[in-house]
Amino acid sequence: xxxxxxxxxxxxxxxxxxxxxxxxxxxxxxxxxxxxxxxxxxxxxxxxxxxxxxxxxxxxxxxxxxxxxxxxxxxxxxxxxxxxxxxxxxxxxxxxxxxxxxxxxxxxxxxxxxxxxxxxxxxxxxxxxxxxxxxxxxxxxxxxxxxxxxxxxxxxxxxxxxxxxxxxxxxxxxxxxxxxxxxxxxxxxxxxxxxxxxxxxxxxxxxxxxxxxxxxxxxxxxxxxxxxxxxxxxxxxxxxxxxxxxxxxxxxxxxxxxxxxxxxxxxxxxxxxxxxxxxxxxxxxxxxxxxxxxxxxxxxxxxxxxxxxxxxxxxxxxxxxxxxxxxxxxxxxxxxxxxxxxxxxxxxxxxxxxxxxxxxxxxxxxxxxxxxxxxxxxxxxxxxxxxxxxxxxxxxxxxxxxxxxxxxxxxxxxxxxxxxxxxxxxxxxxxxxxxxxxxxxxxxxxxxxxxxxxxxxxxxxxxxxxxxxxxxxxxxxxxxxxxxxxxxxxxxxxxxxxxxxxxxxxxxxxxxxxxxxx
Amino acid sequence: xxxxxxxxxxxxxxxxxxxxxxxxxxxxxxxxxxxxxxxxxxxxxxxxxxxxxxxxxxxxxxxxxxxxxxxxxxxxxxxxxxxxxxxxxxxxxxxxxxxxxxxxxxxxxxxxxxxxxxxxxxxxxxxxxxxxxxxxxxxxxxxxxxxxxxxxxxxxxxxxxxxxxxxxxxxxxxxxxxxxxxxxxxxxxxxxxxxxxxxxxxxxxxxxxxxxxxxxxxxxxxxxxxxxxx
Numbered sequence: 001x002x003x004x005x006x007x008x009x010x011x012x013x014x015x016x017x018x019x020x021x022x023x024x025x026x027x028x029x030x031x032x033x034x035x036x037x038x039x040x041x042x043x044x045x046x047x048x049x050x051x052x053x054x055x056x057x058x059x060x061x062x063x064x065x066x067x068x069x070x071x072x073x074x075x076x077x078x079x080x081x082x083x084x085x086x087x088x089x090x091x092x093x094x095x096x097x098x099x100x101x102x103x104x105x106x107x108x109x110x111x112x113x114x115x116x117x118x119x120x121x122x123x124x125x126x127x128x129x130x131x132x133x134x135x136x137x138x139x140x141x142x143x144x145x146x147x148x149x150x151x152x153x154x155x156x157x158x159x160x161x162x163x164x165x166x167x168x169x170x171x172x173x174x175x176x177x178x179x180x181x182x183x184x185x186x187x188x189x190x191x192x193x194x195x196x197x198x199x200x201x202x203x204x205x206x207x208x209x210x211x212x213x214x215x216x217x218x219x220x221x222x223x224x225x226x227x228x229x230x231x232x233x234x235x236x237x238x239x240x241x242x243x244x245x246x247x248x249x250x251x252x253x254x255x256x257x258x259x260x261x262x263x264x265x266x267x268x269x270x271x272x273x274x275x276x277x278x279x280x281x282x283x284x285x286x287x288x289x290x291x292x293x294x295x296x297x298x299x300x301x302x303x304x305x306x307x308x309x310x311x312x313x314x315x316x317x318x319x320x321x322x323x324x325x326x327x328x329x330x331x332x333x334x335x336x337x338x339x340x341x342x343x344x345x346x347x348x349x350x351x352x353x354x355x356x357x358x359x360x361x362x363x364x365x366x367x368x369x370x371x372x373x374x375x376x377x378x379x380x381x382x383x384x385x386x387x388x389x390x391x392x393x394x395x396x397x398x399x400x401x402x403x404x405x406x407x408x409x410x411x412x413x414x415x416x417x418x419x420x421x422x423x424x425x426x427x428x429x430x431x432x433x434x435x436x437x438x439x440x441x442x443x444x445x446x447x448x449x450x451x452x453x454x455x456x457x458x459x460x461x462x463x464x465x466x467x468x469x470x471x472x473x474x475x476x477x478x479x480x481x482x483x484x485x486x487x488x489x490x491x492x493x494x495x496x497x498x499x500x501x502x503x504x505x506x507x508x509x510x511x512x513x514x515x516x517x518x
Numbered sequence: 519x520x521x522x523x524x525x526x527x528x529x530x531x532x533x534x535x536x537x538x539x540x541x542x543x544x545x546x547x548x549x550x551x552x553x554x555x556x557x558x559x560x561x562x563x564x565x566x567x568x569x570x571x572x573x574x575x576x577x578x579x580x581x582x583x584x585x586x587x588x589x590x591x592x593x594x595x596x597x598x599x600x601x602x603x604x605x606x607x608x609x610x611x612x613x614x615x616x617x618x619x620x621x622x623x624x625x626x627x628x629x630x631x632x633x634x635x636x637x638x639x640x641x642x643x644x645x646x647x648x649x650x651x652x653x654x655x656x657x658x659x660x661x662x663x664x665x666x667x668x669x670x671x672x673x674x675x676x677x678x679x680x681x682x683x684x685x686x687x688x689x690x691x692x693x694x695x696x697x698x699x700x701x702x703x704x705x706x707x708x709x710x711x712x713x714x715x716x717x718x719x720x721x722x723x724x725x726x727x728x729x730x731x732x733x734x735x736x737x738x739x740x741x742x743x744x745x746x747x748x
Contacts, residue, residue: 417598420566425664426587427616435618439603 006348007415007422007432013345016338017357020397024360027372028243034375035236045238047213048221052245055131055206055217056199059138064191066139067146068184070291073284074147075154085292086151089144092295094451094505095498096458097141097204098475102482102494103298104128104137104209106305113301133209134217138202142195144295149194153187154180172280190256197249201242201365204460208479218242222367226465232375239368250363302494309492317493320477321500324457327392327473328504331456332449334396339403339448344437346404347411358404361397369394370462387466391473395456403448410444411437446512450505457501474500520563520668520700522726525572527555527562533570534558536726538719542577542667545694545701546729547711550721551746556704559719559726560670563702564593576667587616592666592699594674599657600645606656607632607641613663631659635689651682655689662693669694671703687714708736708747722746 041049074086092100107113108128115125128136157179165175203219210216216224218238225235342358345351373390377383383390414437422432438445460475467476474497481490520540527534534555540546548556561567563574565586573582581589592613600609611620611628620628632641635655645653654675661669671690675683691714694701702719705711711718717729722742739747 418601420586421595421598421601422616423566423586424564424591424593425612425616425660426585427612428585428587431617435604435616436601440601 007419007428008344008348008437009429010345010348010351012341013343013354014351016341017345017351017354020338020360020400021357023393023397024364024369027369027376028364030372030375031236031239031243031368033236034232035240036233039233039237041237041241044213044216045221045234045241048216048218048238049241051131051210051215052200052202052217052219055134055138055202056196058131058135059142059199060192060196062135063139063142063146063195064150064188066143066291067150067191068188069287070143071147071150071154072180073287074151077284077288079288085288086148088295089148091502092141092144094454094458094501095141095299096460096475096494096501097137098208098460098478099302099458099494099498099501100140100298101137101205101208102305102478102491103300103302104133104140106301106491107297108133108136113297129209129211130215131210134202134205134215137205137209138195138199140294140298141205142198143291145198146191146195147291149191150184150187153183157183172277190253193249193253193256197246197253197362200249201246201367203367203464204475207460207464208482218245219365219367222371223465226371226374232371235371236375239365239371242365243363243368246365247363250359254359254362299498302491302498305491306495306498307492309488309490310495311492312489313492313496314481314486314489316472317474317477317481317489317496320472320474320493321496323388323472324474324497325500325504327388327395328453328456330389331392331395331399332453332508334392335399335403335452336445336449338396339400339407340438340441340445342400343404343407343411344415346408347415349412355404355408358400361400364397366394366398366459366461367465369397370465374465384466384468384471387463387468387471388473390466391459391461391463392456394462395459396452398459399448399452399455402451406444406448406451407441410441414440443512446508446510449512450508453504453508454501457504458497519575519577521575522563523573523575525562525574526570527558527567528570529555529558529561529567532558532724534562534721534724534726537572538726538728540700540702540717540719540729542700543698544717544729545691545715546703546717546719547715547732548702548704548719548721548726549706549708549711549743549746552706554721555724555726556721557672559721560593560672560702560704563668564591564670565589590667591670592661592664592668593670594657594661594672596673596676599674600653602645604644605641606637606643606645606648609645609656610659610663613660627663628659631662632656634662635659650678651686654678654686658686658689658693662697665697667699669699669701671701673704673706683710684713690714712736 074082105112105128108126109115110125110127112126119125161179165178170178201219202217203223206217206220207223210220218241222235222238222242225231225238342354345354370390374383377386418436422428422436427435458475460479463473463476472480474493478490478493478497481493519542522536522538525536532555536559548559550556558567562569565584569582573580575581576590607628608618610631611618614620614624614627629641632638635658637652637655637659640648640652645656648656657674675686678686687710690701703710703715711732715732718732718735719729720727720743
């Protein structure tokens with residue numbers, strides 16, 4: 001029997017998947033071998049575990065709770081700026097964490113806007129550091145994501161159902177019982193699980209707003225064991241704990257989650273006949289206004305406080321910005337080098353395991369991979385010299401699951417639609433890749449590359465683990481300026497980082513769609 | 519001569535068997551009820567479906583183990599015969615070089631082929647800027663450039679109106695007589711068969727029957743064909 005003809009080979013993709021798996025499992029093995037289970041967990045480790053779980057539970061509960069109200073308001077109202085607001089809900093995904101934190105500090109910090117109002121009225125200023133600060137930042141990042149996930153559920157209720165409900169003269173209560181509650185029962189567990197899983201591996205937020213024995217996440221504890229005590233055994237032990245947690249949470253999230261909230265069409269307006277009463281209108285307007293303010297104010301604060309500093313940036317910031325751009329470029333190229341062959345191989349449909357390798361990035365934690373790489377590199381070379389390549393690589397692996405979600409459906413469509421035509425023209429291999437596959441993937445490649453570049457540009461994770469004082473990416477530089485209480489310079493650098501991240505995303509995404517044929 | 523020697527083709531759980539031969543240079547319509555396996559038969563000859571038994575020979579050469587692009591076959595599919603991101607000239611040029619690195623003489627050939635199908639002025643357009651009939655002409659220009667011995671058509675003109683479809687079939691007939699290609703054409707319309715085919719293969723109940731002269735078969739159909747024609 002002749003082997004099945006395919007226009008594109010699966011082997012590069014299998015190779016890429018093996019590479020990713022080797023990186024993740026290899027570092028995991030290095031960590032596990034180095035861990036010293038006999039020593040057991042110290043009281044501070046238990047505290048870190050408890051704090052990690054508590055903050056993730058609170059963040060998930062509050063984010064999803066608020067998101068439900070906001071999604072409901074968005075689902076049944078149409079107003080000027082609605083589609084802009086919904087598009088804005090996608091922005092925190094590529095927003096550098098450190099930038100958001102500066103914004104949140106400017107609004108909710110001790111000297112922030114809210115505190116000033118409170119002092120004016122004779123109240124105590126807000127205290128943002130600690131558990132509630134960590135939860136606040138997580139809600140800022142995950143409320144939009146949860147809203148998109150839940151809004152998707154609302155949009156998936158067929159328009160005919162609403163028409164039928166309106167025909168039956170269903171009031172708000174009946175509408176809730178008939179349509180909304182069943183949908184929420186399906187969608188909310190998934191949203192909770194996704195946010196919970198994301199918040200478990202929180203590092204940058206905990207690093208800046210947490211800390212101390214009462215507000216340390218496991219990721220932060222790994223960092224501290226590593227940086228302050230250089231206790232690789234303890235870092236490794238904590239890494240195993242972290243991996244167990246994120247692995248379980250990612251598994252649960254993948255099992256119960258319905259969509260990923262990245263799909264298009266969320267700004268579609270459904271014709272609704274309910275919620276016309278004054279209370280309902282006020283309620284929805286309140287939700288939308290409050291949520292809008294909560295999301296927009298910190299960003300506005302970054303821009304406002306950053307503008308004056310932008311012109312007086314210390315030279316170290318420009319050097320760091322250049323480093324960040326370089327890391328982002330390399331990381332994006334690495335990502336495409338891994339993701340494109342993998343997407344092609346998955347599109348052929350016989351390599352389920354490759355998709356699995358891509359998803360591994362969701363369960364793995366950057367700090368754990370970083371610790372593992374350090375343990376592997378340490379005996380043969382100076383890991384600190386490799387800080388930037390390691391950062392670029394880890395960022396690429398972290399962006400891989402998202403890139404695959406963007407690339408695979410299109411790759412499937414291309415091989416299905418044009419595979420046979422290409423084969424009949426003897427266009428297999430390189431001719432197919434260059435003449436058909438890549439040109440037709442351009443928009444998706446641009447989107448994935450934009451995400452990867454922005455994520456890498458804003459990442460404050462492994463680099464904090466590896467960098468010596470001479471080397472810094474822009475997010476790390478912002479963090480260092482904050483630590484040195486140079487808030488003016490930090491704000492300017494944060495604005496620069498925001499511009500670079502968003503600019504990189506816009507440029508690549510736009511470039512991909514520029515003159516692209518449907 | 520195209521020989522299907524004791525062939526069995528599996529498409530999922532569905533099976534088609536064929537043991538027949540077609541003289542070189544003939545034009546054959548493949549007819550039969552939908553789901554009977556017409557496309558399966560054509561795709562096996564093109565190399566997209568493997569044989570579970572038997573072999574396919576063209577002029578004595580065994581094609582069974584060859585990749586689709588290496589067979590002496592040009593094929594037009596039901597739809598998606600053009601790449602939307604390539605120009606008309608590039609789409610046609612694929613018939614000469616799959617990597618599109620065309621020499622100057624080859625480019626002239628492409629232009630001549632486009633002239634031949636009446637698209638001389640549209641070489642730089644993209645398919646989206648063409649009508650359905652023009653798109654079919656681009657695909658036929660490519661067939662002309664491919665110069666393959668066998669031309670397989672899987673109802674590529676099904677979406678066109680009757681007059682346009684007749685025009686395309688006539689163009690196929692002309693191209694086939696110019697290149698001397700042997701044509702196999704899937705069709706569910708007996709009029710198509712009468713228009714350009716001198717022979718007809720009936721595919722029914724998982725069996726492809728040996729070719730019969732068109733007029734004789736259609737005027738005096740066996741029960742399986744009669745049930746289909748109504």
